[in-house]
Amino acid sequence: MTEIIQSLVDGVALGSLYALAALGIGLVFGVMRLINFAYGELITAAAYTLLLTKGLPVTFRILLAVAVTVALSLIMEFVFRPLRVATPATMLITTFAISFLLQNVAVLWFGTQGESIGFLAFLNRAFEVGGIRIRWITLVSIVVGGVFLATIAFLLDRTDIGLQMRAAAADFRTARLLGVRATRVIVFAFILSGALAAVVGMMLAVQRPLATPTFGFFVVIPALVGVVVGGLDRLLSATIGGFVIGFVTVMLSDLLPSDGRVFLNSVLFGLVIIVLLVKPNGLFIRGLATGERL
């Protein structure tokens, strides 16, 4: 019993992280129909910023990590600007290119070995509640994930810029005809998206304290899978999809016998294929045939 609760808690923690990454990808997709494959490199940038500021005050490192990641996200927005009218395929390939370019910049700068980030490592210590050992970072991940999800939900639901972002995601052309400034909405989406990447990067840096060029890449792959499984068209469904992937990953790795763990990804992606065969629009999208959008 305690083992199951242990798995549940760990699953919710990783799920929260993937949900934030999925939301970061979904926010930009909503307003630009752009799947930013280079999102992982934003997460990596946060990790390397923490690495380069090792030994400095924690608050300063956090602020700088957010600043660097958001700045890089804004540079990406600027690079994608001429592509706003391009086909989704062109945009996707461009984000591949940026992703690999940035990974290779990291290889040239830091090498492939990986360096110890040394960020809030004490959060990996555990406390015990009724026989369950919970690491502090697990609790922090869940709380931070919840707070950011709630904040962005509030922003989208209650503020002018949020309304503009939702309108742009639903029907960009009409939104512009009504006076919604396209560039402002897109820039804002990239700022939020970058900030979320920084948060994900920092949470991960505590648990996987080795900065490598593919630090964020291996987070974005499952998060993207989650987004697709949940349904790309709705922020909520994409976010839930991200959460589910993180949650299921932990569940599977705990449930599979220890010599079966190497098949974790095979089992996971097998489930994904089945989901997409049954519900090609995503698990959490109701009705609407493929390609049909209101």
Add this chain to the structure above:
Amino acid sequence: MADATLVVENLNVRFGVLHAVRGISFELEPGEVVGLIGPNGAGKSTTLLTIMGAVRPQSGAIRFGGHDLVGMQPEAIAQLGIALVPEGRRIYAEFTVEENLRLGTFGRRDDAGLDEDLAWVYSLFPIVDEHRRRQAGQLSGGQQQQLAIARALIARPDILLLDEPSLGLAPTVVDDLFDALEEIRRTGVTILMVEQRAQLTTDFADRSLVMRGGEIVLTVTGGEPVDPAQMSAAYFGA
């Protein structure tokens, strides 16, 4: 605004091989109501979308208040005081009625007098007021059209462009719609309306332009009898 006349000069729009608008010119005087009628595919909607900056013309100029609108972004044109009620209404079905209305306010130049404008729009379309909290997609077609016009008016435009406002509405609902447009006209808003209902439009408008094949082939002055032979020649070719 110093000069709120909208001047369209020798406008040409091409979509690939299709020459949708062929060198049309016209002016909208402040406070004027102008109808744009003609058969399907005449280039009427394209003309409106080009004025709004949603379609880029091949050549020609669109002047308004010292600006050339050609090459400007749609949102910038909206904020100059031109509002469009798009074809098919384009209501955000999943948003509340009030959120749809709020989206219209982003086309305003400033928020001065917003409360008065809201009160006026609500008095013009009480349905919009009554259903504020409902999902816009649950409204009937006629109610959605009222919401679309309300959303355009809340931007406090000098010029209101309407693209087939009566499309798909029952006859009595169309009558109500034209009553509301009469109210709007009395506030001095300039109106350019694309319509399928030719008779209704020529009666209502100060002036109506008949388009066919991308050209303006006939101008009808409101209140003057229309020669049916001339009209059918304009619609179907001589």
